[in-house]
Amino acid sequence: MIISLNIKLVYGIYYSEDWQCELALEESTTLEALHRTIQRAVDFDDDHMFEFYIARTERSGERQRFECDDSSDMSCQLKDLFPLEKGRKLFYWFDYGDDWKFQISRSRKKPFAPEPGVKYPRVVSEEGVRPVQYPSVEC
Template sequence: MIWTIKVVLWSGFCDEISWEAKIAIDSSSTLDELHFAIQEYVQFGNDHLYEFYTSRNERSHKRTRYSEENELVYETTLEMLYPLKKGNSLFYLFDYGDLWIFKIAKTRKKPFDPVVGVGYPILIEESGNKPIQYSGFEE
């Protein structure tokens, strides 16, 4: 099934930037596949470590981590995660130095069968300004 998820830039190197996107993605996609989709749509270089985690808020130390280190990003699918434990949210942390944090939520839009000939994930909607990964640095 194809789900619609919302990805919101929660915090990062430039906190004044506001960006969010809705993505249609197969519910059997792994968190690693979601990582690559977010990287593509936010237009970051895939040059830093990352992890996903579930917790009550983005700063909570009580969290369940899904990372390359424990290899859960390769094994965990969206349909395995949802529904999340009551009160928890899913977060995506990219770059442990700049701490880009995105909040990810499954929308209430009804899941649908894949459309023949369409490659998922796809960007459905986007608003705000994309953050610049290395703002303030000249190339």
């Protein structure tokens, strides 16, 4: 089945504009595959460490972490994570130096069968200004 996720940029050192997108992807998608999908959606270079975590807010100290260097964490499937416990959210943290944080939520759309001829995962919609990973700095 295909599910829809909303991905919203909530923080980054170069964050200045709102950006979010809706992704359609298999509910069996792993966190490793979700990482690559988000990277393509924002057009970032996949050149830094990352993690996913479940917490109340992006800054919460109490977190359930899924780290990129732990293959068992990254093989976790979306269908095993959602629905999240009440008051908890899923976050994706990329590049600990530039501190890109995205909130991931399941949309209210019901899961649906894959449409023939449509390739998944895919970006369904996008709003705002896509972040720039390495903006040029003027002197």
